[in-house]
Amino acid sequence: MKCLHFHIAAVVYVFLLRGINCDLDWWKTANFYQIYPRSFRDSDGDGVGDLNGIREGLPYLKYLGVHAIWISPIFATPMWDMGYDISDFYSIHREYGTMEDFERLLATAHDLDLRILLDFVPNHSSHENEWFKKSAAGDPEYKDFYIWHPGRDDPDDPQNKLPPSNWRSVFRGSAWTFHEGRGEYYLHQFGYYQPDLNYRNQKVVDTMKGVMRFWLDKGVDGFRVDALQNLFEVKLQSDGHYPDEPLSNTTTDKDSFEYVSHIYTMDQPETVEMIYQWREVMDEYTMKDKNMRTMMAETDSEISILMQYYGDGVRNGSHIPFNFKMLLYLKNDSNAIAFQERIHLWLDNLPKGCVPNWVMGNHDRGRIGTRLGADRIDLINMLINTLPGIAITYYGEEIGMTDVFVTWEQTVDPSACSKPEEQYEEFSRDPARTPFQWDDTTNAGFSKATKTWLPVSPQFQQVNVKVQKSAPRSHLTVYRQLLR
Numbered sequence: 001m002k003c004l005h006f007h008i009a010a011v012v013y014v015f016l017l018r019g020i021n022c023d024l025d026w027w028k029t030a031n032f033y034q035i036y037p038r039s040f041r042d043s044d045g046d047g048v049g050d051l052n053g054i055r056e057g058l059p060y061l062k063y064l065g066v067h068a069i070w071i072s073p074i075f076a077t078p079m080w081d082m083g084y085d086i087s088d089f090y091s092i093h094r095e096y097g098t099m100e101d102f103e104r105l106l107a108t109a110h111d112l113d114l115r116i117l118l119d120f121v122p123n124h125s126s127h128e129n130e131w132f133k134k135s136a137a138g139d140p141e142y143k144d145f146y147i148w149h150p151g152r153d154d155p156d157d158p159q160n161k162l163p164p165s166n167w168r169s170v171f172r173g174s175a176w177t178f179h180e181g182r183g184e185y186y187l188h189q190f191g192y193y194q195p196d197l198n199y200r201n202q203k204v205v206d207t208m209k210g211v212m213r214f215w216l217d218k219g220v221d222g223f224r225v226d227a228l229q230n231l232f233e234v235k236l237q238s239d240g241h242y243p244d245e246p247l248s249n250t251t252t253d254k255d256s257f258e259y260v261s262h263i264y265t266m267d268q269p270e271t272v273e274m275i276y277q278w279r280e281v282m283d284e285y286t287m288k289d290k291n292m293r294t295m296m297a298e299t300d301s302e303i304s305i306l307m308q309y310y311g312d313g314v315r316n317g318s319h320i321p322f323n324f325k326m327l328l329y330l331k332n333d334s335n336a337i338a339f340q341e342r343i344h345l346w347l348d349n350l351p352k353g354c355v356p357n358w359v360m361g362n363h364d365r366g367r368i369g370t371r372l373g374a375d376r377i378d379l380i381n382m383l384i385n386t387l388p389g390i391a392i393t394y395y396g397e398e399i400g401m402t403d404v405f406v407t408w409e410q411t412v413d414p415s416a417c418s419k420p421e422e423q424y425e426e427f428s429r430d431p432a433r434t435p436f437q438w439d440d441t442t443n444a445g446f447s448k449a450t451k452t453w454l455p456v457s458p459q460f461q462q463v464n465v466k467v468q469k470s471a472p473r474s475h476l477t478v479y480r481q482l483l484r
Contacts, residue, residue, distance in 0.1 A: 024292045027319055028355045030067040031385070031483055032117070032296075032392045036363050037074055037096055038082065039435045039454065040395060042447035049435070049446070051097035055105045058112055060465065064398060065483030068115035070224050070296065072363060074102070075121075078128050080193040081414050082433075083119075084226065085126040089211045106219050115221035117294060122208050123227045124194040131207075132195050136182045145204055146195045147187040147233065149242065151178070161185075165242040167233075167265055171418050172255045175265070189230045189265060191414055199232055199274060209281050216285050222294035225278070225318070228309075229299045232268035267301050272308045276315040283316065296320040300328060303349050310354045320357045320390060327359050332373045343387065358384035361394035367432050370403040378478045385482040393479075396436055399468050400475035403431035404457045412454070430454055439466035 041053030051074065061069060073083030076091040083093065092099050109116050125132055134142035151161030163176035164185055169192075176185040177192040187196045197204050212223065237243060245260040253259060275297060282293040297309050297318035309321035326342045346356055360380050361368050369377045377400045384391040406428060408421050416428035435452050437460040438445030443452055444460035457463065468474035 024286070024290070026067065026115075027292060027294045027390065030390055031065065032068045032070055032390065033061060033064070033066040034070045034072065034362060034392065034394045036072050036395060036433055039433055039446070041436065041438070042449065042452070045448040046095070047447050047449035047452040048095050050095065051092070051101040051105050055101075055108050058105075058108055058114060061114060062112045063480075065480060066114070066393070068117060068221065068294070069109065070117040070392075071119065073119045073121060078126055078193070080126070081191055082412070084121055085124075085128075085191070085194050086121055087126040087128045088130075089125075090214055103218065110219070115294075117222040117224055117296065118215055118220050119226055120212065120223035121226045122197065123230050124188065124190060124196045127193045127195055136179050136186075138182065141203070144198055144201045147198050148182065148184045149176070149187075149236075150183075151176075151185050152241065165264075166244040166260060167242070167262075168245075168255070168257045168260055170230075170257050171414055172257065173418075187233065190227075191418075196230070196233075199270070200235070205274070205277070209278070212278065212281050216282070216293060220293075221291070222282065222296070222319075224296035224298060225275075226298050228271055228275070228297050229266045229301055231274060232270045234264040234268065267299075267305055272305075272312075272317070275309055275317045276311070279311075279316045279318065292319075294319045296322060298322050300324045303345060307349050307351055307354075310351050313351075319355070320392075322359050322392075323357050324359055327361070327365060330372065332371060332376075334372075339383070347388075356387070356389035357392060358387050358389065359392045360384055361397045361432075363394070363433055364429055365432065366403050367394075367401055368397055369400055370431075374400065374402065377475055381475070381479050382482060385479075394432075398476055398479040399437065399465060400463055401434075401437060401457065402459070402463075404434040404455055406430040406434075406454060410455060437464040439464050 035054060037051070037054065038049045040049045041057045042049050043052035043056060044050060054071065073086065074092055074096050075083065075086045076088035077083045077086050077093050079085070079093075092102055106116055131142055131145050135145045149164040151164055154160035154162050161178070163174045165176070167175040167187070169175045170189060171191050175187055175189050177188060178185050188194050189196055197208070199205060234243065243264055245262060245264050248258055248261045251258050279295060282295055285293050295318045297320065299306065299309070299322065306321050309318045311317040323346050325345050326339065329342060330338060350356055365371065368380050372380060377397070381397065408424055411417060411424055411428055411430055413428050413430045416424040416430065419427050434454045435444060435446035435456050437457060440461040443449065444456050444464055445466075446452060446456065465476065468476035471477060
């Protein structure tokens with residue numbers, strides 16, 4: 001009977017939402033623009049982009065014709081992983097500004113009829129987060145906020161404990177690190193400084209919903225949810241252990257993430273249920289003011305799993321489960337048939353009434369001009385902006401920015417820094433994260449600092465907004481025509 005009541009309530013809720021026509025559908029044909037805050041615009045001359053810099057750049061985004069801005073993490077962080085290691089989910093990172101700066105940015109964006117989506121990073125926190133410190137200290141309220149395990153017995157040394165399983169970190173090595181203070185291992189699917197939150201603990205679920213509500217109360221228009229594939233791990237077995245993952249047989253490098261097949265640490269069925277719960281939180285706000293709060297979901301799951309993220313026919317899920325099927329699998333030698341196959345993979349599996357989306361660039365991949373060829377920049381922008389549904393543009397792709405060479409000494413990306421020097425270029429994401437090229441002045445108009453956090457492209461005098469605004473057939477001109 002409880003189950004029946006739940007489904008009736010869910011159907012009524014969906015019906016009520018469908019009955020609101022004011023601003024619910026804005027996102028269905030929107031153009032979203034991703035801003036990497038460290039690299040968009042520096043307002044205070046420290047070489048790092050900031051919130052006031054984004055605010056200064058809003059008229060340009062309005063000029064472009066985009067409808068919404070997704071900003072990569074801006075929260076308090078020790079910056080081990082460029083903001084994806086959050087020490088306080090309720091505060092602004094000091095390099096980016098203050099809460100007042102954020103509120104002004106939000107107000108100015110709304111005055112320009114631009115919507116703001118924030119990066120929501122629910123899988124983990126920083127190891128410097130107070131939650132983790134309390135958990136490590138055994139605080140009863142936070143004891144199980146993270147995933148802890150005493151480890152396996154070492155057959156060669158009874159006094160020693162081995163990692164609980166063979167699970168690998170995305171950033172190499174074991175996904176388990178021993179904490180001397182607590183005397184146990186904690187799980188981190190990314191860096192050791194990014195301990196995984198325990199979503200089998202209802203307090204964690206409630207706390208992270210509270211984080212969403214905090215920013216929704218500030219007036220944000222939605223979230224891009226990070227690293228969804230990693231949100232849950234398999235339950236602890238009845239014998240008190242976690243199972244080893246099978247070897248992938250694709251590499252002999254035991255520290256590589258690819259060494260094992262991630263059947264117990266990725267795409268667990270509970271993840272979909274969590275998405276539906278987060279959507280319910282966002283719909284609470286939609287019901288209040290009739291302005292749709294929008295959720296993007298970052299994952300490269302199998303297509304059958306991805307389609308579940310949209311919803312199950314009764315409950316709503318993510319509005320925009322990211323479509324990486326072209327971004328990750330097309331190369332500079334891909335022909336038209338390959339593009340067609342990737343497009344139809346999404347369209348042919350799309351649930352009825354759902355909206356497709358097209359992503360061809362982001363902060364984790366090389367730029368379009370580098371990956372697919374400079375002669376394809378306009379073609380790719382034309383493609384994603386003329387296909388049905390939603391287009392998502394990574395900052396700089398509208399002017400044809402390409403990857404910048406970043407030396408080993410200049411490298412800050414932990415994915416590259418964890419590799420040997422002779423391999424870092426293969427794994428570094430820094431080349432696609434360099435400062436935005438506004439004009440042909442010092443530092444491409446990004447900053448007045450003597451040194452920027454990453455080097456500016458040596459091509460900035462030819463490839464920048466100012467030059468392309470006045471050129472009738474520039475990348476920027478083509479892009480703007482597409483968004484009209």
